[in-house]
Amino acid sequence: MAVSSIGVGSGLDLATLLTNLETAESQPLAAIQARATSYTTKLSAYSQVQSALNVLKTASDKLADPDFFKTVKASISDADVLGVTTGDTAVAGSYTIDVTQLAQSQSLVSAGQASAKTAIGNGTITINFGTIHGGTLNAGTGQYTGASFDVDADRTAAQITIGTGSNTLEGIRDAINKANAGVTASVVNDGSGTPNRLVLVSTESGEASTMQISVAGDAALQNLLAYDPAGTQTMKQTAVGQDAKLNINGIDVVSASNTVLEGIQGTTLTLAKTGSTSLKLTSDTASVSTAIAAFVTAYNSLQSTASKLTAYDADTKKGAALMGDQTLRNLLTEVRQTLSAAQESDSGGMKVLSEIGVSFQKDGTLAVDASKLSNALSKSLSGVAGLFSSGTGSTSGYAKQLSALVTEVTGSDGALTTATNGVNTTLEDLSDQYNAVQARVDSTVERYRAQFTQLDVLINTLNNTMTYLTQQFDAMNATSSSK
Known part of the structure; x- marks a missing residue:
């Protein structure tokens, strides 16, 4: 006879037995899943390292540009007379400007x-x-x-x-x-x-x-x-x-328009009205100081990320995703060595970061002595520039070297990319293993189910036969007793 559920015909708890067997057969799946979870966590950790490196590269790229250190800001005593924008070739200086005539069209x-x-x-x-x-x-x-x-x-x-x-x-x-x-x-x-x-x-x-x-x-x-x-x-x-007519520090200047290009090197003067004003061009050391601070913050953020990903929890007795990871250890070592090596001496005579107030701490982070940095910027901006970028065609400069290092390790053949690809390959292999084991478990459970179904039918048939024979014997006994 057909049965609608395992164990109904036999009265045995075959469904529970089948579930227990399936759980036992599935134990390898749990192990594979645990390994996959571990590698997924590692993949996420590498992604965090990549993100921290990208931030460091962005900060490095800014300081690696020699033109960044040439930025000059303008201060005008009377902005109603004229406006000024500065370019890459502008240099520091003070000027007295007298606008005597504005240009106009006929x-x-x-x-x-x-x-x-x-x-x-x-x-x-x-x-x-x-x-x-x-x-x-x-x-x-x-x-x-x-x-x-x-x-x-x-x-x-x-x-x-x-x-x-x-x-x-x-x-x-x-x-x-x-x-x-x-x-x-x-x-x-x-x-x-x-x-x-x-x-x-x-x-x-x-x-x-x-x-x-x-x-x-x-x-x-x-x-x-x-x-x-x-x-x-x-x-x-x-x-x-x-024409527009103006006098800059005693020199007469004539311009066909009210936009005076290169009247002062690296500047564009926009004349608004006649009158006198003073103009002061100064090196924009504030922007450089801010960029160096951002560079230090980015480096420290990388260190903080690495510390978190390599930490050991004494309470849970478990290590973080990248504890003992050789790729991360080598990367941090290269970054530290890059920032520790002395640079070629430039015209300012600066070779190491400590000369501008940037130094390593005991915990491996960098700290900035704001007073020392400000003093270095005011005395030798070119020297500070040489520490980070030595100009086109040269590989010297901490920012230029660090940017190149990050590009290398995160490139298609870089160490971090190779490690990430290895984790992805392992995850793909584990997925294939999981699917293969799952298919085997499903096949085994189906075989058990078929056997249990046959057993259920057999026992149900034997029970029916036993019931029939019992009824016949009882009937025979009743007939014998009546005689």
């Missing part, structure tokens, strides 16, 4: 027109740029007398054709703007009887960006736009093209 205005949409005339507009020399400017009329004009041969003249569809004031404006001729055109309404005026502004400031406009074509177009500082001037100059 602006020309045409005679008023009753409508901006009425046709004026056809022709070709030619725009040259150059410099006005001599002559007298009438501030009221905006016109020159007795002046000469030198065309800038390095700038190509712009030629703009004005024809049907573009011969209105608005059309001329659009044609000039579309030509990208170095001039911005707009139409201004001044509210008079003939309010519409064409305004032309040079897109570049400076004396050399003064406009000269000639017109070939209809007289009306010529009368509207012709402008030659040395000749016919039908347009009115409302703003003269001029």
